[in-house]
Amino acid sequence: MKSKSDVFTRILTALTISPFVVLCFVSYKSLVGLVATVVFFASYEYLTFSLKGHGHTIVRLLVNTLVVLSTMFYGLALEKFVYSNDNAKRPELVFLIIMIAISSIVIFSIKDPKKAKDFVVNGIFSLFYVAMNLSFFFPIYLKFGASLALLTLVSVWVYDAGAYFIGMRFGRIRISPSYSPKKSLEGVIGGFVTTFLFFLIYETAREILLSGEIFTLSAVNSLILSAVVAFFGTVGDIVESSFKRYHNVKDSGSILPGHGGMLDRIDGLLFVVPMFYIFLILFS
Amino acid sequence: MKSKSDVFTRILTALTISPFVVLCFVSYKSLVGLVATVVFFASYEYLTFSLKGHGHTIVRLLVNTLVVLSTMFYGLALEKFVYSNDNAKRPELVFLIIMIAISSIVIFSIKDPKKAKDFVVNGIFSLFYVAMNLSFFFPIYLKFGASLALLTLVSVWVYDAGAYFIGMRFGRIRISPSYSPKKSLEGVIGGFVTTFLFFLIYETAREILLSGEIFTLSAVNSLILSAVVAFFGTVGDIVESSFKRYHNVKDSGSILPGHGGMLDRIDGLLFVVPMFYIFLILFS
Ligand SMILES: [Mg+2]
Ligand SMILES: [Mg+2]
Numbered sequence: 001m002k003s004k005s006d007v008f009t010r011i012l013t014a015l016t017i018s019p020f021v022v023l024c025f026v027s028y029k030s031l032v033g034l035v036a037t038v039v040f041f042a043s044y045e046y047l048t049f050s051l052k053g054h055g056h057t058i059v060r061l062l063v064n065t066l067v068v069l070s071t072m073f074y075g076l077a078l079e080k081f082v083y084s085n086d087n088a089k090r091p092e093l094v095f096l097i098i099m100i101a102i103s104s105i106v107i108f109s110i111k112d113p114k115k116a117k118d119f120v121v122n123g124i125f126s127l128f129y130v131a132m133n134l135s136f137f138f139p140i141y142l143k144f145g146a147s148l149a150l151l152t153l154v155s156v157w158v159y160d161a162g163a164y165f166i167g168m169r170f171g172r173i174r175i176s177p178s179y180s181p182k183k184s185l186e187g188v189i190g191g192f193v194t195t196f197l198f199f200l201i202y203e204t205a206r207e208i209l210l211s212g213e214i215f216t217l218s219a220v221n222s223l224i225l226s227a228v229v230a231f232f233g234t235v236g237d238i239v240e241s242s243f244k245r246y247h248n249v250k251d252s253g254s255i256l257p258g259h260g261g262m263l264d265r266i267d268g269l270l271f272v273v274p275m276f277y278i279f280l281i282l283f284s
Numbered sequence: 285m286k287s288k289s290d291v292f293t294r295i296l297t298a299l300t301i302s303p304f305v306v307l308c309f310v311s312y313k314s315l316v317g318l319v320a321t322v323v324f325f326a327s328y329e330y331l332t333f334s335l336k337g338h339g340h341t342i343v344r345l346l347v348n349t350l351v352v353l354s355t356m357f358y359g360l361a362l363e364k365f366v367y368s369n370d371n372a373k374r375p376e377l378v379f380l381i382i383m384i385a386i387s388s389i390v391i392f393s394i395k396d397p398k399k400a401k402d403f404v405v406n407g408i409f410s411l412f413y414v415a416m417n418l419s420f421f422f423p424i425y426l427k428f429g430a431s432l433a434l435l436t437l438v439s440v441w442v443y444d445a446g447a448y449f450i451g452m453r454f455g456r457i458r459i460s461p462s463y464s465p466k467k468s469l470e471g472v473i474g475g476f477v478t479t480f481l482f483f484l485i486y487e488t489a490r491e492i493l494l495s496g497e498i499f500t501l502s503a504v505n506s507l508i509l510s511a512v513v514a515f516f517g518t519v520g521d522i523v524e525s526s527f528k529r530y531h532n533v534k535d536s537g538s539i540l541p542g543h544g545g546m547l548d549r550i551d552g553l554l555f556v557v558p559m560f561y562i563f564l565i566l567f568s
Pocket of ligand 1: 236237238240241264267
């Protein structure tokens, strides 16, 4: 049970940060900057708790830099090739190049067989789990525009808030006693309903505000996407919680007052972004 | 130092298997089958030694099946979309879907916080390290044809053989005492020269045999690609050796008499395939 002042801090942090985050969706390049920044902190936290006590701080920071670079290069490469009809250029290769670079650097700089594998495996895990997942904001933005990219992010915020407050008030049936004892089925359902209502409002607003021919979501589309957000947002959150249990940490970091770390904040989003894109493609 | 009969077994295994492997390059679909089979065994071995003593065999096998499915789906999706001009369809999403599926399955079936993370992280590592790397045979095949896809594979065989025999005879300067004490700089250089000579022969043969307009490699292209094979083949081999040291295993498996396991056989290839594709794109 959190105290009133904790909830207050949490809301205050959200209100302070969200305007800047939302503003970054104004152009593609600023979105790349935003996503890279978030990847930087989230990946840094993941590598810090996963490689605790392993030393080699410089290697760890270098690996983290490579993870962040993958996001930036992917964002820039995707924009460059998306308008060409050359299917042979596969921007996703960026992640494979960085995977190979991380492996090479670790293997030449760490000589202790009891450590090298942890650096390689966790570095590469962070590359795909944090950077590649989150980088799918870029195809969403390029194909469906700023408003749907923003919806991807905000729908997870709305879901989290709905699940948090409704779960706090009515939560009874626990869905993951071993990893996330605070999560309840009531919270998930409450979050799902909240998200669906938000979708309907957001779509109505988009239709009014954006003139011209835009791709709009039907009520059924919105219902399905709300379910996607609820399911994958919850799974993503529990998966990240299981990592924290494994390493015996309470929060992934302390960068966001009231919210714990950056990774704690985006854990649900990580799985939602690529799934959201897939469903948008299916609907379009 | 290996005995004469070991070398004999090694050569015999190679001679028995290589005809079938080469024949699989006759069509795209058979290549997909071949790559999926290799991924199956290599990923199985990786997960077996990485999750030794963790139990939950069924979950481990299920994760492995998902890893193999990613290769097959990617191969089929790539062929389907490569001729369409729709850049929004990104077949690489297959790997993200499987990443999320692996995480979900593990988190709902394993309740022990000291084990769940190992299953998630190693399962997803295997997905990208084994399956996604090796799946880049598919874009090579679709864009550059069977003969260059086959060259990717055979050049690594030639490099390995050259490095092995020349290193055995002249090896003095050790390049990775902590992970691969048998590897020598002389072996790497010998392998590189052998590979380059092989490239020249192979390209001459292709020009004579394949009529019509084909994309041929210049001598400089061949030299660069030989260096790519030598460098990334060696790094890939050392990286995999570091995993075996970490888990105290000698061979990744015992499926190939004289060669150890499947993963031991393809460890260098894993990093060569995507790099080979990138350089082919740069040359074309
Ligand atoms: Mg969490
Ligand atoms: Mg090896």
